[in-house]
Amino acid sequence: MNRQQIIEQIKKKQSFLAIGLDTDINKIPKHLLKYDNPVLEFNKQIIEATQDLCISYKINTAFYECNGIKGWQALIDTFKYLPQDTFSIADAKRGDIGNTSSMYAKAFFDPAASEMDFDSVTVAPYMGEDSVKPFLDFEGKWAILLALTSNSGSHDFQQLKDGDKKFFEWVIEKSSQWANADKLMYVVGATRGEGFLDIRKYAPDNFLLVPGVGAQGGSLEDVCKYGMNKDCGLIVNSSRAIIYASAGEDFAERAREEALKVQQQMRNELQKIHF
DSSP: OOHHHHHHHHHHHTOOEEEEOOOOTTTSOGGGGGSSSHHHHHHHHHHHHHTTTOSEEEEETHHHHTTHHHHHHHHHHHHHHSOTTSEEEEEEEEOOSHHHHHHHHHHHHOHHHHSOOOSEEEEOOTTOHHHHHHHHTSTTOEEEEEEEOOSGGGGGTTTOEETTEEHHHHHHHHHTTTOOTTTEEEEEOGGGTTHHHHHHHHOSSSOEEEOOBSTTOBOHHHHHHHHOBTTBOEEEEEOHHHHTSOSSTTHHHHHHHHHHHHHHHHHHHHHHTTO
């Protein structure tokens, strides 16, 4: 999915919501445990209930990798079930020396090798250009670089200042030389508020993947106020607040209700910029 297709989906659905399928078998409704693949069944029902309200699904691969072969199969099968008109994100946070990154990229971008063909992968840029470039080399694919996260440990490195810039600003400025806004996105935590202004100084046109709205307490209004650009420029993720809205047999209906609340808030924000 290219940039224009993402923009078209935002306009069509009046939404820039990504739903995180961070599916934990210990948290899904108990009645699903009778299925051969409870995680897949949970994901399928969430997708069926919400696909008209979101533009993206973000799959945190750690929730699948930890379950070995069965987990990987659930990851592959969930990917195959994603609607074609949604932007697919493998939230894998990969990044290593060039030849290893090439294999990571192949794992998520080469269906002949892995049966998966995600639109994007989250990447840790700490090791520099040669660790990111293999993801950028795939035609029509996106690398989503960690920039300014909202976890407490982000202050250890991301906020350190060198000269007139903080570390995350150096990361954005340098990485923008590797690819343009048609291939490169950045992760920015929703709890950063006015910090989005610092991001936009260095990444005015890039889409930003924004986790942390909902269960983590980020404000959608602040994210939009400080982070939105002329193309919207935001993909805002919500995971737990939507997918675990209920632990009963009505879990999919309740997930839809929560997703609809977010979509309606997003519609209001888009109307403010006449999008």
